Amino acid sequence: MIEGLVLGLESSCDETAAAVVLQGRKVLANIISSQVEIHARFGGVVPEVASRKHVEMILPVLDEALQCAGVGLGDLWGVAATQGPGLVGGLLVGFTAAKALAFGLGVPFAAVNHVEGHIYANVLAHPDLAPPFVCLTVSGGHTDLLHVPEFGCYQVLGRTRDDAAGEAFDKVARFVGLGYPGGPAVDRLAQEGDREAIAFPRAMLGDGTFDFSFSGLKTSAVNHVHNLRQRGEEIPLPDFAASFQEAIVDVLVAKTLTAAEAVGVEKVVLSGGVAANSRLRERMMAEGQAKGFQVYYPPLVLCTDNGAMIASAGYFQLRAGRHSPLDANVIPGLRVG
Numbered sequence: 068m069i070e071g072l073v074l075g076l077e078s079s080c081d082e083t084a085a086a087v088v089l090q091g092r093k094v095l096a097n098i099i100s101s102q103v104e105i106h107a108r109f110g111g112v113v114p115e116v117a118s119r120k121h122v123e124m125i126l127p128v129l130d131e132a133l134q135c136a137g138v139g140l141g142d143l144w145g146v147a148a149t150q151g152p153g154l155v156g157g158l159l160v161g162f163t164a165a166k167a168l169a170f171g172l173g174v175p176f177a178a179v180n181h182v183e184g185h186i187y188a189n190v191l192a193h194p195d196l197a198p199p200f201v202c203l204t205v206s207g208g209h210t211d212l213l214h215v216p217e218f219g220c221y222q223v224l225g226r227t228r229d230d231a232a233g234e235a236f237d238k239v240a241r242f243v244g245l246g247y248p249g250g251p252a253v254d255r256l257a258q259e260g261d262r263e264a265i266a267f268p269r270a271m272l273g274d275g276t277f278d279f280s281f282s283g284l285k286t287s288a289v290n291h292v293h294n295l296r297q298r299g300e301e302i303p304l305p306d307f308a309a310s311f312q313e314a315i316v317d318v319l320v321a322k323t324l325t326a327a328e329a330v331g332v333e334k335v336v337l338s339g340g341v342a343a344n345s346r347l348r349e350r351m352m353a354e355g356q357a358k359g360f361q362v363y364y365p366p367l368v369l370c371t372d373n374g375a376m377i378a379s380a381g382y383f384q385l386r387a388g389r390h391s392p393l394d395a396n397v398i399p400g401l402r403v404g
């Protein structure tokens with residue numbers, strides 16, 4: 068056994084992922100099998116299809132991770148898996164595989180919250196990062212603004228009241244025919260567009276709360292496209308993408324920095340799939356630094372779902388003595404804080 072060697076499995080949405088991480092910081096292998104091409108045909112994730120694909124891929128992905136890390140099952144010190152939130156069928160695949168491994172190997176098991184996992188992507192990327200900080204986790208399923216006074220302790224400052232930020236990207240992109248997932252496509256198109264071309268609403272900006280709402284923006288974007296189509300006009304896609312993206316980024320950056328000021332921390336952390344957005348990274352860094360904050364985000368490969376972030380979070384749980392029982396079950400609606 069190698070002290071601190073943890074296997075992390077992630078299967079909450081449409082990525083089957085396995086990673087081997089040493090002492091929560093050093094990634095020895097990070098294998099991700101994406102189902103994006105399968106779900107793209109349907110314009111979004113089909114849960115039943117996803118579960119079946121996870122069953123098919125979990126063992127090959129696990130084998131590849133061990134091989135790539137140059138270790139064997141007997142070297143593992145612990146096993147971690149995503150407990151939730153996510154799609155129940157997918158979660159069950161990784162979680163059950165991890166529990167079976169932990170039982171068979173006689174090593175401890177860590178049930179990891181997926182949102183907490185996203186935060187640990189930053190621990191992997193920035194070894195010097197330590198709380199307290201304010202963290203914005205934005206992905207296809209979550210928009211959570213958290214105060215993290217210490218690792219393992221999460222106070223919710225705000226979250227979305229309707230759609231998640233990534234969900235808004237995906238739904239609007241799908242409506243204009245940009246395929247799934249929409250976030251990366253909008254990001255690419257926006258580079259050539261005019262951010263001020265279309266005045267989309269900035270919901271709940273300056274309302275004194277740290278909550279978000281993106282469904283009004285989504286409706287506004289869809290209506291805009293409807294009107295153009297009715298008039299037989301072409302949709303100026305780069306301008307549309309740039310204006311839509313700016314409306315989301317404006318609110319995310321303003322609320323996160325206001326929250327960090329209100330809480331009185333010096334560090335601001337970004338995580339989740341939407342943290343891969345180039346405009347969000349650029350503006351959070353520039354505006355955060357201008358206000359005196361240190362701003363952190365993970366490299367692109369650790370923004371979207373992966374097993375390394377789960378292994379890292381799992382390692383710190385196990386090291387703190389928080390072993391999960393083997394009769395634990397998945398929790399699709401699990402929340403942080």
Ligand code: KG4
Pocket residue numbers: 080205206207208209232233234236237248249250251254339340341342343344345370371372
């Ligand atoms: O964290 P993640 O892989 O899965 C969830 O936990 O939901 O996030 C996926 C989300 C999708 O909504 C995708 O469109 C979005 O992250 N995303 C982006 C970008 N890359 C991925 N959104 C905006 N800009 C990007 N560059």
Ligand code: ZN
Pocket residue numbers: 181185206207339340371372
């Ligand atoms: Zn995620």
